[in-house]
Amino acid sequence: MRKDTPSGYVTVKMVAPRAPLRLAAGGAKAWRPLLQLLTEHFYDVEALRERWLQKRLRKVHQENRCFTALEERYGPDVAGAAFVLKQGGAVKFQDQEWIRPNKQGRFSLEFLKFQNVPVEAVDASGCAINYHGLGSLLPLKELRSLWLRHCPHVDDWCLSRLHPLAGSLQELSLAGCPRISERGLACLHHLQSLCWLDISDLPAVSNPGLTRILVEEMLPSCQVLGADWAQGLSLGPEQQPGDTASPSPA
Incomplete structure (x- = not known):
């Protein structure tokens, strides 16, 4: 233009x-x-996810079944040992060496001859043991040490089942269990024979410092390992992190 x-x-x-x-x-x-x-295909994906979850639950349920026939033949200690070893854990019979599965998950059956020897220690760290599976350990009347570190299915309900071990249990580790909260730890008041307890790294515990104080008061004869007593406690403006508390007056 x-x-x-x-x-x-x-x-x-x-x-x-x-x-x-x-x-x-x-x-x-x-x-x-x-x-x-x-x-x-949204519902197809949801259906696949649901089937996958159900398969995982069935596997965990299968891994936590009780060895009833073995218990009837060899007694509760041998059956409990078989349960722990099958899950990949380790057991120690009284005056014996630790028994552990190899890298392929296999283990010797020589422990069957210990049917008259009590199990005194169980290391089930990282195992898939749950509420029902704990039923295999409760008959171990002379169990002194129990490690349940980083067990994904151990929760507050599991701790509520431990009272049958009150007469013997002296050492207990719950470190790293993601489903344990203050409510479950409150159930440990039955275990007055405990002399060592590890409650470190529990993400479901909202106030680790206060919880440790309460557990120490609940079990006065027990050495409690875990968070520092001040972790999670609200500090006043005069005691913020990095500040040095002023000395108390004489």
């Missing part, structure tokens, strides 16, 4: 307007097949 001006002719270039709506519509059309595919 040409336009007259005082200085002569000036050429003006006309630019066609953009069409963002058509581009947006085209983008939506491009995404539509993918969105339709996700919509159509």
Whole structure:
């Protein structure tokens, strides 16, 4: 287009307007097949996830079954030892060496001859033991040490089952168990024979410092390992982290 001006002719270039709506519509059309595919198969993915969860639960239930026939033939200590070893843990019979499975999960059956020897220590750290599986350990009347470190299925309900071991249990480790809270630790008041307890690294405990204080009061004869007593406690403005507390007056 040409336009007259005082200085002569000036050429003006006309630019066609953009069409963002058509581009947006085209983008939506491009995404539509993918969105339709996700919509159509959403319930299929949910069904697969549900089946996977059910399969995991069945596996955990299978791993926590009791060795009833073995207990009837060899007694509760041998049956309890078999249960722990099958889960990948370790056991120690009185005056004997520790028995552990190898890297392939296999173990010797020589412990069957210890049917008259009590189990005095169990290390089930990292095992899939749950509420039902603990039933295999409760008949161990002379069990002195029990390690349940980083057991994913040990929860507050599990701790409520430990009272049958009150007469013998002296050492207990619950370190790193993600499902244990203050409520479960309160159930340990039955275990007055405990002289050593590890409650460190419990993510479900909201106030580790206060919880440790309460556990120490509940079990006065027990050495409690865990968080520092001040962890999780609210500090006053005069005692913020990094500040040095002023000495108390004489």
